[in-house]
Amino acid sequence: MTRFLHMVLALCLSGLACTGAMAQGSVQARLVPEDTRLQGTRDGVSLHLALSQPVPYRLRLLPAPPRAVLEFNTLDFRAMDWPEIDALRGLRTGTRGDGWTRLVLDLAYPMLPEQVEQVVDPDTGQAVITLNLRRAELDAFEARTVDEAAFAQSYSDYLLHPDTAPPRTDTGPAPLRVLLDPGHGGVDPGAVRDGVTEAEIVLAFAKVLQEELARRTGFDVYLSREDDSFVSLDGRLRAARAVRADLFLSIHADALPEGLATGAAVYTLSEEASDETAALLAERHDRDDLLAGVDLSRNTDEIASVLMSVAWQDTKLRNAALADALIDGIGAAGLRLHSRPEQSGAFSVLRAPDMPSALLELGFMSSPRDLARLRDPEWRATMAAAVADGLEIWAARDRERRALLDR
Numbered sequence: 001m002t003r004f005l006h007m008v009l010a011l012c013l014s015g016l017a018c019t020g021a022m023a024q025g026s027v028q029a030r031l032v033p034e035d036t037r038l039q040g041t042r043d044g045v046s047l048h049l050a051l052s053q054p055v056p057y058r059l060r061l062l063p064a065p066p067r068a069v070l071e072f073n074t075l076d077f078r079a080m081d082w083p084e085i086d087a088l089r090g091l092r093t094g095t096r097g098d099g100w101t102r103l104v105l106d107l108a109y110p111m112l113p114e115q116v117e118q119v120v121d122p123d124t125g126q127a128v129i130t131l132n133l134r135r136a137e138l139d140a141f142e143a144r145t146v147d148e149a150a151f152a153q154s155y156s157d158y159l160l161h162p163d164t165a166p167p168r169t170d171t172g173p174a175p176l177r178v179l180l181d182p183g184h185g186g187v188d189p190g191a192v193r194d195g196v197t198e199a200e201i202v203l204a205f206a207k208v209l210q211e212e213l214a215r216r217t218g219f220d221v222y223l224s225r226e227d228d229s230f231v232s233l234d235g236r237l238r239a240a241r242a243v244r245a246d247l248f249l250s251i252h253a254d255a256l257p258e259g260l261a262t263g264a265a266v267y268t269l270s271e272e273a274s275d276e277t278a279a280l281l282a283e284r285h286d287r288d289d290l291l292a293g294v295d296l297s298r299n300t301d302e303i304a305s306v307l308m309s310v311a312w313q314d315t316k317l318r319n320a321a322l323a324d325a326l327i328d329g330i331g332a333a334g335l336r337l338h339s340r341p342e343q344s345g346a347f348s349v350l351r352a353p354d355m356p357s358a359l360l361e362l363g364f365m366s367s368p369r370d371l372a373r374l375r376d377p378e379w380r381a382t383m384a385a386a387v388a389d390g391l392e393i394w395a396a397r398d399r400e401r402r403a404l405l406d407r
């Protein structure tokens with residue numbers, strides 16, 4: 001092995017992505033099946049992955065049973081028919097859900113990488129990742145493996161085990177873990193009209209929605225706050241992480257000074273606000289945190305880096321689909337929608353790069369009609385059912401999309 005290869009290998013196994021000379025385009029790298037080879041060698045495995053463009057990638061070895069895990073940011077594996085070879089007990093590919101794609105090789109015996117590198121053709125811009133694995137003593141193999149529990153925690157445990165199967169339609173998909181985030185609370189009441197606070201209205205609604213979703217199959221529902229207590233915007237995101245939420249839905253019913261806004265609207269994250277009211281709402285929610293003594297100086301930078309991340313490219317599409325589905329659900333129930341129901345802005349609470357999230361304004365407390373509806377238990381139940389419908393619509397569409405991507 002050349003010194004260069006040693007260097008690349010060391011980098012790949014040290015926990016860093018092997019970036020090499022990356023041309024980070026917006027176009028996703030694809031596997032080129034006709035030029036891709038997986039072969040058994042005399043004492044190991046040789047894998048040549050032909051790619052439409054280079055990708056950041058990394059290799060990890062996991063013990064008991066021995067596995068080699070290649071991760072790519074991001075690679076589309078579709079249409080590859082993998083051959084069966086003696087040195088492998090199995091092979092699985094899948095999308096981790098945060099922009100990384102994973103290829104897991106179940107090794108028939110301990111093997112160590114003899115070569116792992118990515119070479120880019122300067123003329124075509126195409127790349128080949130080569131991984132050669134060779135039989136090794138168990139001790140030597142185990143000395144190079146990473147701690148599986150730590151790895152699974154940092155990088156999700158998706159597909160790591162030989163008995164892992166993709167969600168099967170006959171057994172039903174895994175439940176969608178939903179974090180409902182009733183806005184405001186505690187020292188931050190949100191909008192206040194006629195002695196009623198936005199914090200209490202949205203908490204009451206979130207509990208109705210939680211019950212509605214619990215009655216349906218396919219949802220595990222969590223709340224970012226259960227009572228009238230203050231939770232920072234960061235704390236709300238941490239709550240979602242703590243339960244490994246698949247989806248984050250912040251719930252509000254703000255007041256707007258002009259008093260003209262009425263009907264439900266869904267907001268997603270973007271750098272530029274879709275209009276002045278969206279900008280005002282985003283600013284106001286940040287300011288509420290500020291007034292409660294939370295340091296927000298990182299948020300603007302964080303939003304900028306989220307919008308540039310690779311994972312965001314996928315999440316952005318899923319967010320747009322989420323907003324569409326919620327609006328479809330609310331519209332189908334005949335409930336009042338805002339004249340521009342789909343909007344966006346720099347909402348700090350929506351800045352998860354890898355978790356679909358949206359902020360739902362149920363209505364605006366500044367509108368007397370909306371306020372009457374927001375306080376009406378019957379309206380709340382109808383709205384909760386409509387939002388649950390929207391989440392079901394989104395979950396079904398998202399699963400279809402995932403299935404296409406994983407194919």
Ligand SMILES: [Zn+2]
Pocket residue numbers: 183184190191198252253254285
């Ligand atoms: Zn609010």
